[in-house]
Amino acid sequence: MYKPLWRACRAAAIALSVVAAFGIAVKAQTPKDVLVVGHVAELQTLDPAQAVTISDFRILSNIYEGLVRYKDASLDVEPGLATSWTVSPDGKTYTFKLREGVKFQDGSPFNSASVKFDIDRVIDKNHPYNHTGPFPFVFLLGPIASVDAPDPSTVIIHLKNPYAPMLTMLASAIGGLTGVSPDAVKKYDKEFARHGGGTGPFTFTIWEAGQRFVLERNENYWGPKPKLKALVFRPIIDENARVSEMQTGGTDLTIEVPPDNVATFKADPGKFTYYEQPGPHLWYLLLNTEEKPFDDKRVRQAANYAINKEAMADQILKGTATPAAGPTPPAFTWAHDPNLKPYPYDPAKAKQLLAEAGYPNGVDVTFYVTESGSGMLSPQLMGTAIQADLAAVGIRAKIETYEWNTFLGKILPGMKGKANMAELSFMSQDPDMHPSLTLRTDSAINSGRYKNKEVDKLLTEGRTESDTVKRAEIYKKFQDIVYDDAPWVFIVNWKQNAVSGANVKGFRLHPSFTTRLWEVWKE
């Protein structure tokens, strides 16, 4: 009776099944010489001087090299684009001998002039290419006074003051900015961030927004050639999708596996390889020491006692982190004080300290939490768990959640009148860097307004002392004081993790939170 309709239905059904059948038949195979990486975010910039997120640095560290670099699996420095260097006795002049015959990926030569160009571009406001910024981490280069290039293979960096972390800073991912091709900067100008150009083992080729970011082997690389022909980074922001893609073979390697999914991958070693690597990371609560109640050391300690750090590390983060004992992460093996033990989980003691401080009935505080952010692990989850632990001893925290940039904008100028505590984390390559920024009385971004002359003195000593053994002693003293004074609540140190297909070989996570993929191959 209604034939046309049924005919249409039948046609549609046939068409659908054909498509479905085709669809199922097509299984795209990743070639053996290409590694597909499930990446946590979109790439934001190809300019190492502009990059701000570890996810960017994980990609950029395969394109750019600094004058020096970290050794495998350690934060010790070894030659990079410079083959050797000397430091003047006063610690203010660094002279680098550059590697000969290195060419940028665009074919232009790497030499002292290019290094000078690169550093001047960032630190000199009057440099013709300074407008290619903004350069958010320019303050890290703050100690540099000037750069000289007496001959093509020699670069001399003059510092304003002695600065012990200088080499580690140059070895870090940010150090990659010294290996930027001046020709490329001149050619692309403001668009350099979308094109890049370095000396590293891989060259950027394709950037499809939201889909993939492709690096290809630099055939003219000065060092040992990468085994892989290409790296494909797929931005998969959704955690769940990242896991699913890994499970279904859509990606070969996923860095930062959500804690809850770790067990799944670990359980199947025939199919997956799981990696872990502690790094210099600390997840902590920044306390506003300027205002009540955290102006009182006892309350700060009470907060440290109140929080069940083991439960967080084991339950919420599923063993992807370890409870933190003090301001210096254990990954700084030389500077870390192994005698410090995390504040024990002791609600009774916390209550007692709180009562002693004059808060027998507890106290209300405002707690800034962020939605996500570099190194913040699961900030909202952690925030809620912390809120619950604190509430159990009488610190009633009201959570205010902000998006990462807003969050930083709220915290960095100081929390006075706004909040009593905020969750934060840091990753740095030197034990000086973070404390100097956040705990020194005279630092602009000492947001907790912590004031301790002894700490100030120790930090000044630490950054000017070039002897590592002596430096280590200084930092251990520093740790003891800060542990006891508790301007922060020390929560956990993160172990970065990754999972790859069992056929992926030669992959290692690096403590510096970069991803070095030139030694990786697939079987």
Add this chain to the structure above:
Amino acid sequence: MRNYILRRLLLMVPVLFGITVIVFLVIWLIPGDPAKAILGTFATPENVAKLNHDLGLDRPLPVQYLIWLGNVLRGDFGRSYILHRPVIDEVLDRLFPTLLLAGTALILSSAFGVLLGIIAAIRQNGWQDKLITIAVLIGISTPSFWLGILLIFWFAVRLAWFPVGGMQALFGGGDLVDVIHHLALPAITLAAVAGAVLVRLTRGNMLEALRQDYVRTARAKGLSEGRVIYVHAFRNALVNIVPIIGLEAGFVLGGAVYIETVFQWPGIGRMLVSAISTRDILLVQGGVLIVATCYVFINLLTDIVQCILDPRIGQA
């Protein structure tokens, strides 16, 4: 009819103008200093001052708007400070995938929505009708993002029939079959809700059309039921369905935000979600403006189709 289309085109001018005003005002809605919000982490005083000047935020609102509109008309939507590229470039890169997804979903939902709607209407109160009604009820009550997650879990992860996400295979992909393969789950998810709404409306409009006097006239002429239903009733129902399809286009374009997020589709929706979370306001502005403009044109198209279908409209 030509006059009608011309009039409709002219009417688009104030609407497009209004869209730009609303989109522009989004910046004005930002509490506090917009420049600071836009620059986020990079909000050094010099940068803020520079952006304030670039955006003309130091001038009166109407002047700001005119400057902004002038830039927009020249294709300059400003620069994303997060992605380090002109907003327009990013938006255009993302536009095609969104249109592909939304377009497929719209076609799927229209085709199945109308088809099932007709079946439900001509089998009113029969088992087909009841089955369709239940399916529709579930369809309009299901959050699309939830449906998407369930579909991925079963059809991509468990059964591995379809890819988990993305628009094309990284290798050997990009051809039609591959894209359809990737498109299937997200498009079906997106089409499910829109289609359900359409089934209802088609059913209602068909039933209404079938009750009209002219259908009785057609039957009184001895025409076959097929002709009565498809030529006489359906054409009239279609006049009311077409504008709904236009509305559905908006529904689908908006719903793409969820679906793109869940299915890693490289479209504008996903871009907007990350732009919102990084407070990349200029990118949000540009994305919304472009999609809204597309939508206005889609509506123009449905109006023209409706005008072709119904000779009365062109003369009204």
Add this chain to the structure above:
Amino acid sequence: MSSTLLSTSEVVRVYGRRLSLLGQGGKPVRAVDGVSIGVARGRTLGIVGESGSGKTTLARMMVGLLPPTAGSIEIDGRSVPELALSDRKTLHRMVQMVFQDPVSSLNPRKTVRSILEAPLKALLGMGPEQRNQRIAELLSLVSLRAEFADRYPHEFSGGQAQRIGIARALAAEPELIVLDEPVSSLDVSVQAQVLLLLSDLQRRLNLTYVFISHDLAVVETISDEVAVMHLGKVVERGLRAQIFAKPQHDYTRLLLSSIPAVRRRAQ
């Protein structure tokens, strides 16, 4: 009895000068085009015409619901359009209207009581007790039972609803009632009831009617004077007998010859 109560002079109403985004929308239509008529106190003026002749527009202008584009309308020597702007209460105590569709002229969400109360309160300022008494009177005047007051319009048949419409018009105690096709949506048997009621009321209350209809036979039955409208103009007017017996205008003749008569062929 011969003084003119309502008169119009060269009244014009133009439609279609509509405001639109793109200038003037469509060509203006002269719905009423220079009409001059009058009705004397206590008499009935019948206006007859086919659809689109401008009868309803004229009626609405007479009661002040529509302003004329040009020309003047006077009731008892005062300008209707001016009163409509400045003193609606006075105007509507003088002139009321009964509408064609008895169902759409009654608010479906109000009881008969509250429909009838509105003019009593707003126009006559009556207190509650007085109102109740008056409502009962009004209902009995139109031959409806008092208990109907608390019912809703949809509970009534067309004829009953039209009686309520008439009662509502009567509530304001006007001198003039404009009846716009008051019986054309009613069945013949009910139509006769309403016509009869209208004549009865006119006699008892000394009302003046402007009676508008497309039905020549009905107009002939009820009118003293008749005006024939065609395309916005009055083509012929005069005493009833004159118009029906000796029509002068072609259009009137055409109208008359088009009416099928029940006994014409039979006789």
Add this chain to the structure above:
Amino acid sequence: MNVAIEKATPAPEPADTRAGRPSAWKLLTRNGVTSVGLALLAIIVVIVLLAPVLPLANPDAADAVHRLQPPFSSGHIFGTDQVGRDILSRLIWGTGVSLAVGVVAAAAAAAIGSAIGLCAAFYGRYVDMVLMRGVDMLMAFPYLLLALAIVAALGPGLLNAMFAIIVVNIPFFARAVRGATLSVVRADFIAAARLSGLSDLRIIASELFPNILPTIVITASTTVGWMILETAGLSFLGLGAQPPQADLGGMLGDGRNLIEVAPHVATIPGIVILLVAIGINLVGDGLRDVLDPKLKSGGLARAHAKTAVAPPDQRLGRLSSAPLDPHSLLSVRGLETHFTIGREIHRAVGGVSFAVKPGEAIGLVGESGSGKTVTALSILGLVATPPGKIVGGAILYRGDDIADTSLAHLQEIRGNRIAYVFQDPLTTLNPLITVGEQVAETIRRHRGLKRAEAWREAVRLLEAVHIPDAAARARSYPHELSGGQRQRVGIAMAVANGPELIVADEPTTALDVTTQAQVLKLLNELRHERGAALVFISHDVGVIAELCDVVHVMYGGRIVESGPVGVVFNSPQHPYTQRLLACVPELGRPERLIQPIPGIPPAANALPPGCAFAPRCQLAEARCRSGAIELSRIGPDHWARCVRAAAGNA
């Protein structure tokens, strides 16, 4: 004043319909599906409202050690979430938040949108233009995208999300309410209210608002479900409720990353959203069925291709076996057509018999509700089913009973042997098809002509019905023609295939008298030219008198008197016919007394026993009010259904 003054008799009270009018609540709950929805919503709302007193865990109390407990673990019926909070408790509180947000957003959008729509429609012109262009601009954004932009600017948060959702939904209300208001503003009762001296504000408040309230409620009931889903969606994207506050979308968003490890965390809130939305949608549908006048009286039911017919044994049982007139073309015998609306049966046609000889013109005359149209439509099964059904009688076409024939056979007769002309030519022609094609398609259907040939034939027919410039006019759409021309097209369609019988159902009622005269003349000419019989239906005795040979007067679904036109109209025997003729004003005889019939015609669902006219009849006696009264012959070819007429001739 020449109208005869008969003391206006108070109308008898109509059958009390009040008891039969169920309340909105009853109507709502009568629909089983809606009741399910109501129950579902009620359960959800009660649980949510009881949340403060239920023995629930603190919804925000995290317990990291006991996170992701599966459902039915100790102390947590639905398990715990990613920070060890009790899912059941969060679910209940979260549902409350989602419902509250949905309802508040719907209420706010309804209030603002309705105010805009109301003002735009009531004040019109500039106000309308400014307001509605603004609404258009909001509408120009793809749904939800504007909400995203607003949230982007204001920052994430439940209140901001709600605000965005409200803004996005305002246009729907503004448009719907404007439309509804426009149709009410034009209603006469608004003019009546003005005439009653009410101020604009009073008119808006007491006349307009109550009448558009159903529209607002319907729109709100459809949008509140969306709004809950949308708010959930924004929360899902992390733009809505912020932790630790629970709402359904946020819970789902939090849980989606655990779909593999702990599927219950996302699945349970998903199911609850589904249930809430289903409940709201079901109730919304129910509300719409109750409030939308279009859907009243049992909803939209599709009309079947032919009228339902009772099986022959039931249908023919009551028929007498009187011999058939062998000359009749069509013979309707004891036709009974009923409508079932709700639980009420309307006896629209209660046993009608008449016959049409070839070339003869018969008229069916009666007031509205007398059953004449249903009789005509029953002939070829064109009464809408549901609710109509032929429950009795036979329809004999050339001696064959076609009441129950196959659809295919019926379609062969329709438009071919027997053709119809309907009342309102605007609604009975398809507005989207050219008139030429509408004529041509019936030619193609029955004569199998090729498309071009059929078109030429259609143009010839349009010429035959005196449509000027027929070749060009054939390409016009119905709305481009005048009422008279449209009816000419209707006639052209009817005569297209040279039918033996034309059934014309009030073909001139919607036309002006001058046009009516032309159309009647045309119909009469064509009929004679082509030798077709005519069944002509009208309420206008004058028209019948002019056109027909035989007249059947109908009242209350039955023929009360029939005979040759001259006989019936000159010496009516049935009191109804007499009084009907007496109350029709006659042109040229203004001095004649108009005698109204007291009371109102009976409703088809409450026909009195005995003679249907008895309650209005001044001559009625006891025997008129009980038992069946047969149509009796009172003269040659003259029949009447009246005890007095029968007795007088006995």
